Amino acid sequence: MNSPLSLNQSVAVFDALERLVDWNAEFALEFSDAAPLLAPGIFAAEIQAACLLPERALDLSWLGEAQAPPVFEYINRRQCVRVTQCLSANGHAMRIAQGAQVPARLHHALADDNAELLRSAALQISAAVLKRRHQERLRLHELALKDGLTGVANRRYFDELLAIEWQRCQQAGWPLSLIFIDIDFFKRYNDFYGHLCGDDCLKRIAATLRSILHRPRDLVARYGGEEFVCLLPETELDDAARKADELERAVRALGLANAKSDVAPVITISLGVASARTRLDCDATALITAADRLLYLAKATGRGRVCAAYLPDVGSMPEE
Structure with a gap:
C-alpha cells in the first residue's frame, strides 16, 4: 500500500x-x-x-x-x-x-x-x-x-518554437542561428518532371535535412512551397554555416536530376544563415528577415551556395 x-x-x-x-x-x-x-x-x-x-x-x-x-x-x-x-x-x-x-x-x-x-x-x-x-x-x-507532405514540422510549429527559443537564448545570452533554404529552380523542375516528382523531391530533401540536424533542440520545418527553415539554438554562426555547407552537399549528393537547372545537372539548394549572438533590442522576426535576405544574396550570386552573417551585420546586405 x-x-x-x-x-x-x-x-x-x-x-x-x-x-x-x-x-x-x-x-x-x-x-x-x-x-x-x-x-x-x-x-x-x-x-x-x-x-x-x-x-x-x-x-x-x-x-x-x-x-x-x-x-x-x-x-x-x-x-x-x-x-x-x-x-x-x-x-x-x-x-x-x-x-x-x-x-x-x-x-x-x-x-x-x-x-x-x-x-x-x-x-x-x-x-x-x-x-x-x-x-x-x-x-x-x-x-x-506537422507538414502533411514531408513529415517535418510546419510553419505554425516553427513560429511557436522560434518565439520560445529566441526568448530563452536572449535571456541566457546564448547564440541562436537560423538557416533559410530554397530549392534552386524548383518551379522549372516541377513543370518539366511533373508534380509527383516534385512532391518526391520535397520529401527526399526534407528527410536529408532532418537526418543531418538531429540534436534534441534542432528543428527542420517546411516554411512554404519549396522553402525550408532550420532552427539551431545555442549555435554560433561558424558552426551554423558549416552545418549549412553540409546540408548543401548532402542535397547535391542525392543526385536528383534537374535538366532545367542553370547551376548543375542535379537538384541544388541555396541557403541563408543568420545568427544572433547577444541580447538584442529586437524580436525574432529580425532573425527571419536577416536569414531571408542572406538567402536572397545566395541566390543572386550564383545559387547552390551558402551566405552567412551575424544579425547586426546583415543591415549592410543588399535589399531584395
Missing part, C-alpha cells in the same frame, strides 16, 4: 508547448511515478501518462486559450491537493500545488487498507481509458504541427 502523501508546496513551470521548464522536489514527489522521467523538455502529457492520477491533475490544455482555470482540488495518495495555475508574462504556465494538513478519506466506513485498494483498483481501470485519450490527443496535436 502506498504511504499517504506528505506534500508541502509543489511548483513546476511549463512553456507554451506544455514542455517542462523547471520544477522543485515537491513536484517530483507529487508525480512520483514519473520522477525518473522528469527532465527539461518532457511534455506534461507524458508526465501525466506515467502516473495513476486523475487527468485534471496535470492538464495544461487551457494554455491554448491563454486563460488559467480556477483553483481545483484532487486526491493524491489519500491527501487532498489544492492546485493553482497561472500564466506568466513570458507565456509560461506556472503550476503550484499545496497539500492539505489532514489526509483525505474515501469513506468513514472503509478501513485505510481497503480504501487504498479500492482507489488503486479504480485508477487502474481508468488508466487504459486515460492513456487512449492521451494518445489520441497527442496524435491530433502532432498532425496540427
Whole structure:
C-alpha cells in the first residue's frame, strides 16, 4: 500500500508547448511515478501518462486559450491537493500545488487498507481509458504541427518554437542561428518532371535535412512551397554555416536530376544563415528577415551556395 502523501508546496513551470521548464522536489514527489522521467523538455502529457492520477491533475490544455482555470482540488495518495495555475508574462504556465494538513478519506466506513485498494483498483481501470485519450490527443496535436507532405514540422510549429527559443537564448545570452533554404529552380523542375516528382523531391530533401540536424533542440520545418527553415539554438554562426555547407552537399549528393537547372545537372539548394549572438533590442522576426535576405544574396550570386552573417551585420546586405 502506498504511504499517504506528505506534500508541502509543489511548483513546476511549463512553456507554451506544455514542455517542462523547471520544477522543485515537491513536484517530483507529487508525480512520483514519473520522477525518473522528469527532465527539461518532457511534455506534461507524458508526465501525466506515467502516473495513476486523475487527468485534471496535470492538464495544461487551457494554455491554448491563454486563460488559467480556477483553483481545483484532487486526491493524491489519500491527501487532498489544492492546485493553482497561472500564466506568466513570458507565456509560461506556472503550476503550484499545496497539500492539505489532514489526509483525505474515501469513506468513514472503509478501513485505510481497503480504501487504498479500492482507489488503486479504480485508477487502474481508468488508466487504459486515460492513456487512449492521451494518445489520441497527442496524435491530433502532432498532425496540427506537422507538414502533411514531408513529415517535418510546419510553419505554425516553427513560429511557436522560434518565439520560445529566441526568448530563452536572449535571456541566457546564448547564440541562436537560423538557416533559410530554397530549392534552386524548383518551379522549372516541377513543370518539366511533373508534380509527383516534385512532391518526391520535397520529401527526399526534407528527410536529408532532418537526418543531418538531429540534436534534441534542432528543428527542420517546411516554411512554404519549396522553402525550408532550420532552427539551431545555442549555435554560433561558424558552426551554423558549416552545418549549412553540409546540408548543401548532402542535397547535391542525392543526385536528383534537374535538366532545367542553370547551376548543375542535379537538384541544388541555396541557403541563408543568420545568427544572433547577444541580447538584442529586437524580436525574432529580425532573425527571419536577416536569414531571408542572406538567402536572397545566395541566390543572386550564383545559387547552390551558402551566405552567412551575424544579425547586426546583415543591415549592410543588399535589399531584395
